Amino acid sequence: MPIEIDCKNFSGHLSSINGTQTLRCSKAKVLLAALTCGYDGFFKEFGQNWFKRLLHIGGSVLPYITVKPGSILALDSYYLATDRSESTQGIYYIGQGLTKMFAQEFLAAPVVLHASRCSWKAATGNALKVPHVELKRQEADLFAFGQGAVHVLEAKGRAVKNGSGILSTSAFNNALNEALVQVSAINLVNGVTPASRCACVWTLCTSGIRGDIVDPAGDGVNAIVEENEILRGNYALFFDADDTSFRTDVLRGYSMLPVELKDEPETYIGILTEILSQLRGGRASIQSAISLGRSAATRAAPDPRVEFMDDGTVLCVQHGSKLSGNVEVPFQQEFVQQRISNQASDGVPRSAHDVDNHGEAASEPERIKIYLSNQ
Structure with missing residues (x-):
């Protein structure tokens, strides 16, 4: 567009x-x-x-x-x-x-x-x-x-x-x-x-x-x-979000937050987990974040459900959505229900938030559902 x-x-x-x-x-x-x-x-x-x-x-x-x-x-x-x-x-x-x-x-x-x-x-x-x-x-x-x-x-x-x-x-x-x-x-x-x-x-x-x-x-x-x-x-949202709200089973390699907008079900905004880990650990730099973000976006398979930014942030919708131009295409299966290892190749935890030792993601915050139901 x-x-x-x-x-x-x-x-x-x-x-x-x-x-x-x-x-x-x-x-x-x-x-x-x-x-x-x-x-x-x-x-x-x-x-x-x-x-x-x-x-x-x-x-x-x-x-x-x-x-x-x-x-x-x-x-x-x-x-x-x-x-x-x-x-x-x-x-x-x-x-x-x-x-x-x-x-x-x-x-x-x-x-x-x-x-x-x-x-x-x-x-x-x-x-x-x-x-x-x-x-x-x-x-x-x-x-x-x-x-x-x-x-x-x-x-x-x-x-x-x-x-x-x-x-x-x-x-x-x-x-x-x-x-x-x-x-x-x-x-x-x-x-x-x-x-x-x-x-x-x-x-x-x-x-x-x-x-x-x-x-x-x-x-x-x-x-x-x-x-x-x-x-x-630049990453204020991901600093503010509580650890239990992130999911790692939506998009491989990314920590995702649910954004259940009324007309856009199953919408998620996220950040490359490796960048989030560096940010939370005080090891990130502008150069490293851009390098990691660009590299991940370049490697990703094209999909109308997913939009990447070079700073390592991403937005995706798992089903047909007005966000992607009203195109009803199944969300790419390789992005769904995947568990990522808790350890990166350098031994640094991939997730900066608390997941269990099997890589299972925490459930999405119930208060979001309650807040939306009142809108």
Whole structure:
């Protein structure tokens, strides 16, 4: 499900992405990216409420995106029946998810951190500040990390109701200019000049989705964030989820959490178990996580039920689902009912959570079922 994006002003080794490009996309991948990228936002930690956070974001995203004939990813017509105050949050999360997907595919930077985990220092002087919403911070929201590079990104999602697929000139310019100001405000990240500053405007319409991305110069504050905070931000969901909630029998080599959304039964979000083990053991690095995630995604057999990200996260649906474009295909059997060894080749436990010695997964949390039954 390709999305057309128009890229401008990228320089150096990234100049090749200037012009019209195609972002590979699917409804499931938007959901996965939004769940991982959006989970840690708004300067909060959710702890034992991790499952409510999953339902919150999933319930905000899924009603507003659909797959149209011809495999066109588009804004669902349900949006037209909602008030702007209701739909704004969903468009926000979709925009963040699309931005993370862009960072992965075109910038080779799949580890994305929300700026709330950073401290800010003026480009001149020594004053430090921690960003707070009430201070009306004007810096970009997202930092994407790859192997040896960092990128600054701001996502602006805007919806078009008239079916044209084109924002009005004033609406587009307002969104783009606001994003340009925010990414330009970042001078350095951890003392390094960002490889790019991406002002992203995503236009969502019932006729389709498109993106416009511009890379301006930067001059302003310096962002400071430790590597452990970068990893904590990107994988916050998996740090917060209690150990007994993970299952290892859904997708081989992955630790999965159930996300029983109303219209998407047997949906799971997960992380490569080896990465989770390293994270929990304090042995992970950005480089190792990306290397492991990319390697696992490359080796995996293609399946319309499974969407992988290069940071080692995954979303899968075991049966026919709207997430995969309404295609009724049996879930690949090699992914189901498999038990993985508790020991990796290097002797490190593959599972960072408590499974029994036979590799049997713990049952899914009953409170999720109760919470959903009340919705």
